[in-house]
Amino acid sequence: MGFSKEMVIKAVKENGQNEGAVLDALLTYKTFEESPEDEQVLVDPCHAELASNVLDVYPDEEICENEEFKNLSTEKDRTVSLLVEMGYQAEEALAAIDRCSLDTPIAELVEFISAAQFAYHTDAQLGELSYDNKIHQHQKVCVLFLSELTCSSDLRFLNQLYTMFLVGFPKLNGPVYMSKKKRKYYDNEMQKLQKQRKYLEKQPMDHDNEIVHLPNPMVGFGVPNQPSPVLFQRRIPDEAEGRPYFYFENVALAPKGVWHTMSRFLYYIDPEFVDSKFFCAAARKRGYIHNLPIENRSQLLPTPPSTIHEALPHTKQYWPSWDKRMQLNCILTCIGSAKLTDRIKKAVEKSGDDEPLPGVKKYVIQQCKKWNLIWVGKNKVAPLEPHEMEMLMGFPPNHTRGGGISRTEQYTVLGNAFQVDTVAYHLSVLKSMFPDGISVLSLFSGIGGAEVALHRLGIPLRNVVSVEISETCRKILKSWWDETNQQGKLIHFHDIRMLTAHELEKCMSTFGGFDLIIGGSPCNNLAGGNRSTRNGLEGSKSCLFFEYYRIIELVRSMMRHR
DNA sequence: TACACGATGAATACAACT
């Protein structure tokens, strides 16, 4: 069929014996190979790989010693001329430097320009739309590209592109970078990709390979006091092995295909699905993708109460015998209203001291389960209090209190948090590995579930770089940090989308790299409770998963070559 | 202005059944 031997070998290596995937990969290579020579630097699948290799040897420093550049007046001029030398226009180079700052490594500037060019092009294709709408369309296009390509170097390049869309390239407001020749080339590329997409959409999908099955019971690789599950071989590819360890979390009951995609991005590691009802008195079905060892885990002590009665003893005296609940449902971000509890009270009181009619009982139980209501008085139900949620989730008392936080916001941040005991069980294996403490990169930190878990395990927190967009959450974590008298350093970043490789490099050079990357990406567009925008990884919040992926890939590749 | 409330179902898994 005209493919070169090297290509076929590469494709088989990356896709195994799956003929369809191999063919797809070959077609993709072919697409790129046919690019005109002088444009290759822009969309060549090897380009991203090249860039990351270059990054490893710090080319800008190396080249700085070259005589040719010493005569140039400023560092900026030097960088610009270097980029021009590489085939970029001076305007592009200047815009990139202005946007990224001058001391950004050359490889990152190159990636920025490449992504900006492609982004600009797709932007032109979308025509007249509102800014927000455009950004969202770009994200969609990117997700589609990303989910079609399986070659890892393609993924790296497109990931950079994706970042560009997220960051909002049109704000550049720069000149039109593309020459007519380039524009034509991009049009051509776009058409090919769209054709490929349509072709793939028509193909009958091999759904069996795409479905990630949830274990029943949901005990992951094992939980305390439960029979061990039958374990299939747990395979962690070499490139995902070892330090820095990573730990990713999200809702287990995401739309179909989402976990398969997330697993594909995170080195094809099988997710570990665990229900926190095996750790505390409330359910919480979550999936975790991590490369931690799973032997010799240990529980957090003291073990928390496992039933409603033990966890909330004051409810015992009011709990009717016909409410058979032993554990609570998942703690969400919204609570039942006062009027609802009122209606329930009236309905139950109608029957006096007798048991309510079956119809009433059914209604009450249904509402109690739906809204996680507990019995706090005679015939009286109420939603959980924030401090009760904190306790159930494994946080210290009043963790989310103070700092001018509203009650509603307390519920929101608690509903988004880790169940500390569950996460700590998985992280417990780190204790013997890092007896002197660990350096943590905490993404989407929220109220600091990861930090609390590590602290309660007795693992000293040497350095914590926390990325969290909500100011209230950052305040909560900071005040916990101060209250628990932490000796290490806590550094906050605001927006993960703005976190550059350069900033990470700076952190890592002072900390000696990271030991653990931990976090759960936003689930807003994955969660079952979302009626309006449950649109999967394309959603405006949940698409930040790809940022999580970007950071992991970045940190790990930087640390591999330190 | 900030906060609390109430209306807004569908997607998914699974047990039980034909």
Add this chain to the structure above:
DNA sequence: AGTTGTATTCATCGTGTA
């Protein structure tokens, strides 16, 4: 193997009120 019924779910939005 297909069908039916049951249970659960890290939510968003506009609106009224203090």
